[in-house]
Amino acid sequence: MAKDRNKRPSRGEPPAASAGEQKGRATPRVTPKPAMKTLPNKRPGARRAPALRATPPEPPPATRTARATSAAGTRAAPRTKSDAGTRAAPRVNTDTTAITPKRERPSARPTARRGEPPAPTAPKSRATTPSLIPVPVLEAAAFGPPGITIDADDVETMAVDAPQFDAQPFDGELKEPAVDDDRVSGAPEHDVYANDYYMRQWGRAGLRGRSEQVDEFGLDPTFEARFRRGFEVLFRKYFRVDVSGLENVPGEGRALLVSNHSGTFPWDGVMLKTAIHLDHPSRRDLRWLTEDFVFHFPFLGTFLNRIGAVRANPENAERLLARDELVAVFPEGIQGIGKLYRQRYQLQRFGRGGYIKLALRTGATIIPTAIVGAEETNPLLFKLGWLSKLTGLPYLPVTPTFPWLGPLGLVPLPSKWKIVFGPPIDLSEHGPEGADDAILVNRLNERIRAVIQTMVDDSLAGRDSAFFG
Amino acid sequence: MGTGTNRNGLGGASLARADGLRIARVAPRKRVIAVSGASSFLGRNLVGLLESDDATAKIVVVDVQAPRTAGSKTRFYQLDLTQPAVDARVAEILGAEEVDTFVHLAFLSSPSHAGAWAHELESVGTMHVLNACREQRIQKFILRSQTALYGAHASNPNFLTESHAVRGLPHTQFLADKIDAEKETRKFAQSAPHACTTILRFAPVLGPTANNFLTRWLSRRFVPTVLGFDPLLQFVHEMDALAALKLAIARDVPGTFNVIGDGVLPVSTVVKLAGRTALPMPWTVLQQLTALGWSANAAEVPPSFLAYLRFLCVADGERAAAELGFRAAYTTREAVLDFGGALRLRDARLLQDAP
Numbered sequence: 001m002a003k004d005r006n007k008r009p010s011r012g013e014p015p016a017a018s019a020g021e022q023k024g025r026a027t028p029r030v031t032p033k034p035a036m037k038t039l040p041n042k043r044p045g046a047r048r049a050p051a052l053r054a055t056p057p058e059p060p061p062a063t064r065t066a067r068a069t070s071a072a073g074t075r076a077a078p079r080t081k082s083d084a085g086t087r088a089a090p091r092v093n094t095d096t097t098a099i100t101p102k103r104e105r106p107s108a109r110p111t112a113r114r115g116e117p118p119a120p121t122a123p124k125s126r127a128t129t130p131s132l133i134p135v136p137v138l139e140a141a142a143f144g145p146p147g148i149t150i151d152a153d154d155v156e157t158m159a160v161d162a163p164q165f166d167a168q169p170f171d172g173e174l175k176e177p178a179v180d181d182d183r184v185s186g187a188p189e190h191d192v193y194a195n196d197y198y199m200r201q202w203g204r205a206g207l208r209g210r211s212e213q214v215d216e217f218g219l220d221p222t223f224e225a226r227f228r229r230g231f232e233v234l235f236r237k238y239f240r241v242d243v244s245g246l247e248n249v250p251g252e253g254r255a256l257l258v259s260n261h262s263g264t265f266p267w268d269g270v271m272l273k274t275a276i277h278l279d280h281p282s283r284r285d286l287r288w289l290t291e292d293f294v295f296h297f298p299f300l301g302t303f304l305n306r307i308g309a310v311r312a313n314p315e316n317a318e319r320l321l322a323r324d325e326l327v328a329v330f331p332e333g334i335q336g337i338g339k340l341y342r343q344r345y346q347l348q349r350f351g352r353g354g355y356i357k358l359a360l361r362t363g364a365t366i367i368p369t370a371i372v373g374a375e376e377t378n379p380l381l382f383k384l385g386w387l388s389k390l391t392g393l394p395y396l397p398v399t400p401t402f403p404w405l406g407p408l409g410l411v412p413l414p415s416k417w418k419i420v421f422g423p424p425i426d427l428s429e430h431g432p433e434g435a436d437d438a439i440l441v442n443r444l445n446e447r448i449r450a451v452i453q454t455m456v457d458d459s460l461a462g463r464d465s466a467f468f469g
Numbered sequence: 470m471g472t473g474t475n476r477n478g479l480g481g482a483s484l485a486r487a488d489g490l491r492i493a494r495v496a497p498r499k500r501v502i503a504v505s506g507a508s509s510f511l512g513r514n515l516v517g518l519l520e521s522d523d524a525t526a527k528i529v530v531v532d533v534q535a536p537r538t539a540g541s542k543t544r545f546y547q548l549d550l551t552q553p554a555v556d557a558r559v560a561e562i563l564g565a566e567e568v569d570t571f572v573h574l575a576f577l578s579s580p581s582h583a584g585a586w587a588h589e590l591e592s593v594g595t596m597h598v599l600n601a602c603r604e605q606r607i608q609k610f611i612l613r614s615q616t617a618l619y620g621a622h623a624s625n626p627n628f629l630t631e632s633h634a635v636r637g638l639p640h641t642q643f644l645a646d647k648i649d650a651e652k653e654t655r656k657f658a659q660s661a662p663h664a665c666t667t668i669l670r671f672a673p674v675l676g677p678t679a680n681n682f683l684t685r686w687l688s689r690r691f692v693p694t695v696l697g698f699d700p701l702l703q704f705v706h707e708m709d710a711l712a713a714l715k716l717a718i719a720r721d722v723p724g725t726f727n728v729i730g731d732g733v734l735p736v737s738t739v740v741k742l743a744g745r746t747a748l749p750m751p752w753t754v755l756q757q758l759t760a761l762g763w764s765a766n767a768a769e770v771p772p773s774f775l776a777y778l779r780f781l782c783v784a785d786g787e788r789a790a791a792e793l794g795f796r797a798a799y800t801t802r803e804a805v806l807d808f809g810g811a812l813r814l815r816d817a818r819l820l821q822d823a824p
Binding site: 207210212213214216217218220292296298299301302305306310311313314315316319 | 623624626627628630696697698699701732733734735737738741742752779780781800802
């Protein structure tokens, strides 16, 4: 098993590349790309995230290592083994490790060969992200250095790989004489090295449950994946959401979902995201804009940001649309979620039509969206203004459950939801200069508000009960 | 004007005067670069870099103390920018040494208790320097600034561009002085169109050898953070910061540029990557503790700086990439990792040295 384990890193990687990593430094990504490009689709086994490439059954292990260490500037260079990479001659030099007696290996491994004093977190250069989801290409490119474009493959490799811990059988494809290394001859305890449990759990002081790199707006793919399942259960079993008109949502390119906003606590953004992710064939990510007070609310704001919410702001929205993302806005804003139960499903003022200007400027199509059912999750009976001054909130909600049951009152009621996506509205005929025309913006704003109000009314008319549909 | 003509007559660029054009001297002319604040982190390393730079003829250091990186190219003038009539003295030096480029780095990297002195140095000192540059018709002026000047505000977009106002933070003299300096520099740029005035706004500088309030904050065993808030942070690696400075010297691109590392990281991840333990505290408690610590000299920053742990202050580096041609080699994450590696090494040495 893994006979050549400590030789692999010495092959096919630029010698200088891993030097910085050895010092516990992040090397600037200057490694030439072609080294990796010549080794396409050869990554074997792919313990995690194999989604993006075909995996031939038994490729040479060396291929993977070369790929991992050279990919995107050695960021995932294996700490202990890539030492060999710093030496000029491949393969032979690694025998220094072979001299080490068998018993000493586990302790000698992390620190001894680095010339550093023993640090408490020796295996720190290991990528620990159990990233099950491929990082989007766009995001990767956004972080790339000049002249080097990174595709999703690389990012994944950076984030995931731990080459020397791979239990890939040596298939004899390497032409060098095999060195008889009895330290790695398949003793059961060495399975420990082949397993990435330890690194995932404790490497880099325990980055489990979060990625090392968030996207530029703060979405943490690993963190989000932890909660995705819960949202899916909420979506399918709790709110039993019916989705219609999904064919109106484009599978790619920029688009602006404009929706009504309701429910005291903003569940609608999360459900909209889940709807697209579960039911839309493209399963694309939805970014939605949240109003300031939610975004800067302790814990809640951070949580929403990590799962994909962005602070509502024209610049943010424009940047997102420029990345060809699918963006959801709730133009009613705080007025929408803060409306009383007796005003339910009566759309409030759609702000000052900022989203219209946005659509005009970026050329994004508007997809009117109606969400029915969210009003009944936390019916807002009345608002306490004087207490809100004390707490710094715009209002303190009083629902049938909220202050009375304590935090338990925040649990939404299991209302039956319906999400309807209307036919897209193209505003491109007005051109980007239309954004400066206040009258036009206002008229379009009213028009879209009317469209959504009609959609909401239609959905309501077909509904018998708020909780049983 | 007389001095200008004389200076231009030197160094083989006099033909530029014949047709009245004021084009910055290019290839054949070697630069004479004056550096103020050369003992600061950036200054020290910049002097070291310029020493081995072929395009630099001479480095004129104007500071209270000679940088230890000074070599044969460096001429050191001991000057205190807080003195009242220092502008005349600076102008005299610039004229005598035929300086064409002034790199103004005389800023404090960490907030100081001596607020009045800091104001004299940063705000008034910049005014003195700019006056001297006006007098000598300096060709190029580079100011070191910070993205922190935008201030961390709840209303900030995720990415602040150079066109956003630098708002600073309330009751923060440290930022206000630097905003003053920027304002002065912009005025200078308007009144002296012949000069190429570049303002570089650096993201917080992080790296194995940088030392500022940020690195000291991250060096604590338990790093205080704000409970319930986890804003995104952005850093620039120290080498990238130097590269940007060098680039601004080499290329004549006037304007203001954010110098940043790509990518952002939440505070909690930064602390973890640095190998530290976050100690989240409620906002009011942390504020009181910091105020107490600041007055007792135990905290790195006054309490107003805690806004950076609550709200976003992240800049957009597109303009620097497009116009200046600067792209950071280190991402934010790599800068943190590099810093964390050095930090661990330091810890281990401390452990070894302990009796």
